[in-house]
Amino acid sequence: MRFTVLLLGVAALLCLGGGGRAAASTDFNFPAVFNFGDSNSDTGGRVAAGFEAIFPPYGSTFFGGPAGRFCDGRLIIDFLRDMYRKYIPQEDYFSEGLYMFDIGQNDLAGQFYSKTEDQVIASIPTILLEFENGLKKLYDQGARKFWIHNTGPLGCLPQNIALFGKDPSQLDELHCVAKHNRAAKLFNIQLHALCTKLRGEFAGASITYVDIHTIKYNLIANYSRYGFEHATQACCGYGGPPLNYDGNVPCGQTVSVNGKLVTAKGCSDTTEFVNWDGIHYTEAANFHIASQILTGKYSDPPFVDKMPFVLKPRF
Numbered sequence: 001m002r003f004t005v006l007l008l009g010v011a012a013l014l015c016l017g018g019g020g021r022a023a024a025s026t027d028f029n030f031p032a033v034f035n036f037g038d039s040n041s042d043t044g045g046r047v048a049a050g051f052e053a054i055f056p057p058y059g060s061t062f063f064g065g066p067a068g069r070f071c072d073g074r075l076i077i078d079f080l081r082d083m084y085r086k087y088i089p090q091e092d093y094f095s096e097g098l099y100m101f102d103i104g105q106n107d108l109a110g111q112f113y114s115k116t117e118d119q120v121i122a123s124i125p126t127i128l129l130e131f132e133n134g135l136k137k138l139y140d141q142g143a144r145k146f147w148i149h150n151t152g153p154l155g156c157l158p159q160n161i162a163l164f165g166k167d168p169s170q171l172d173e174l175h176c177v178a179k180h181n182r183a184a185k186l187f188n189i190q191l192h193a194l195c196t197k198l199r200g201e202f203a204g205a206s207i208t209y210v211d212i213h214t215i216k217y218n219l220i221a222n223y224s225r226y227g228f229e230h231a232t233q234a235c236c237g238y239g240g241p242p243l244n245y246d247g248n249v250p251c252g253q254t255v256s257v258n259g260k261l262v263t264a265k266g267c268s269d270t271t272e273f274v275n276w277d278g279i280h281y282t283e284a285a286n287f288h289i290a291s292q293i294l295t296g297k298y299s300d301p302p303f304v305d306k307m308p309f310v311l312k313p314r315f
Contacts, residue, residue, distance in 0.1 A: 030096065030097055030098040030145065031092075031093045031096050031097055032093040032096075032097035032098070033077075033080075033097060033098045033099075033100055034094075034097055034098070034099050034100065034143075035077055035100045035101075035102070036099070036100070036101045036102075036103075036134075037077075037100070037101060037102030037103065037149075038102065038103070038105055038106045039070040039279075039280060040070075040075065040076070040102050040105060040152075040280060040281075041075055041076065041077045041100070041102040041149075042068070042069070042070070042075075043067075043068055043069055043075060043077065043078065044067065044068025044069065045068070046068075047066075047068040048068060054066045054068070054070065054252065055252040055253065056252055057072065057236055057251070057252055057265070057266035058070065058071070058072065058236075058251065058252055058277075059071075059072065059073065060072055060073075060266060061073035061270050061282075061283050062074050062283055070276075070277065070279070070280045071276050071280050071281065071282065071283055071286065072235065072236070072266065072270045072276050072282055072283050073270075073282075073283030073286075074283050074286060074287070075283075075286050076102075076286045076289050076290045076293070077100070077102075078286075079286065079287055079290035079291075080290055080293070080294070094141070094142055094143070095142040095143070095144060096144075096145075097143075097145070098145045098146075098147055099138055099143045099145060099146050099147065100147045100148075100149075101131075101146070101147070101148045101149060102149040102212075103131060103148075103149070103151065103191075104127075104150065104151025104184065104187050104188075104191070105151050105152065105154060107127045107187075108120060108124075108127075108151065108154060108180070108183050108184060108187055109154050109157075109160060109180065111123060112160075112164065112179070112180065112183075117179040117182070117183060120183050121182075121183055121186055124183075124186060124187050124190055125190065127187075128187075128190055128191060128194055131191075131194070132194060132198070135198065139202050139205060143205075144202075144204055144205045144206065145205070145206050146198075146202075146205065146206065146207045146208065147208050147210065148191070148195055148207065148208065148209050148210065149210045149212045150187070150188040150191050150192070150209065150210065150211055150212050150213050151184050151187055151188060151191075151212070151213060152184065152212055152213050152216040152217075153176060153180075153181050153184060153213060153216055153217045153220065154177075154180040154181065154183070154184045155172065155176035155177035155178060155179070155180030155181035155184070156174060156176035156177075156181070156216075156217070156220050156231075156232055157232075157275065157278065157279055158232055158233065158234045158237070158243040158244070158245040158275055158278040158279075159245060159247065159278040159279050160176075160177050160180050161175070161176065161177055161232060161243055161245075162243050162245045162246075162247065162278070163247070164177045164179070164180065165177045174217075174220060174221055174231075174232075175232065176220070176232070184213060185213070188211070188213050191209070192209050192300070195207050195209040195300070196209075208299050208300070208301065209299065209300045210293060210298060210299050211298040211299070211300075212289065212293075212298075214298060215289050215292045215293065215298055216281075216289060219231075219274060219285060219288060219289065220232065220274060223274055226288055227271070228271075228272060228273065228274050228284070228285070229272040229273070230272060230273045230274065230275070231274050231275075232274070232275060233273065233275065234251070234273070234275050234276065234277055234278040235266055235267040235270050235272075235273035235275065235276050235277070235282055236251035236252065236264060236265065236266040236267065236276055236277045237249070237251060237264050237277060237278055238262055238263070238264040238265075243278070244278075245278035246264070247278075249262055249263075249264045250264060250277070251264045251266070251276070251277035251278070252264060252265075252266075270282045270283065270284060271284040273285075
């Protein structure tokens with residue numbers, strides 16, 4: 001399991017209930033967010049550590065160039081925090097801060113390259129046991145507020161459709177890879193059960209489970225309703241419709257294909273696309289997802305009060 005740790009300054013964020021029950025009032029005063037996640041929520045840790053490099057057009061929509069994010073602009077977590085204020089954590093931030101997790105995509109999708117669907121599904125309890133052990137270590141060291149995103153519809157990523165969706169019989173009603181989506185749903189069911197279990201074990205802690213899968217699946221299924229024109233075609237890629245994805249030509253890179261140099265370029269209008277590079281979502285999609293999270297209705301426990309602010313995108 002691959003985790004990247006980020007410290008993010010927060011002025012107003014998310015509502016969490018206490019002790020597994022809906023809270024009587026809403027607390028928006030988290031001094032910091034400690035994010036554990038994959039490249040869907042990594043705001044630069046992986047690049048800064050030298051594990052990977054990214055090139056234009058990454059970051060072009062909002063930052064004007066690569067900003068450590070695997071996106072054309074901002075990630076979901078960027079929309080859930082204040083205007084990029086960062087500061088050194090004080091000691092009490094570790095007990096008062098929010099611990100956010102975004103897991104599952106790498107743990108499941110990577111296994112399909114060498115394992116059967118049954119083998120991937122059989123590995124879920126082991127993955128979640130490791131996750132549970134990590135949460136317990138954080139709890140033992142003072143963490144009390146946990147915010148846990150489930151995994152999205154992996155079979156709807158252009159990368160997985162290109163590699164595993166050549167046989168139409170393997171696709172679901174949205175033309176996504178059915179076995180990847182089945183594994184994601186089973187993972188999420190067990191993750192939700194784990195969150196429920198830990199509420200009874202972590203005295204004084206609040207654990208909020210966020211159903212990212214439903215939000216993303218609804219976006220892909222109803223993309224035109226939300227103003228998008230392409231649900232499973234990469235904005236930045238190579239190969240053209242319907243997927244515009246070639247694993248040999250990553251976004252922003254120029255490589256030789258059959259003796260000819262080709263470049264995976266970005267699209268002219270990223271707001272028309274749900275998917276950015278075949279693996280990650282565009283800033284426009286991330287904004288939509290964050291907006292849905294902040295309604296509170298996709299969380300367990302749900303928010304009990306209205307949010308004190310409204311997200312206003314700046315594309």
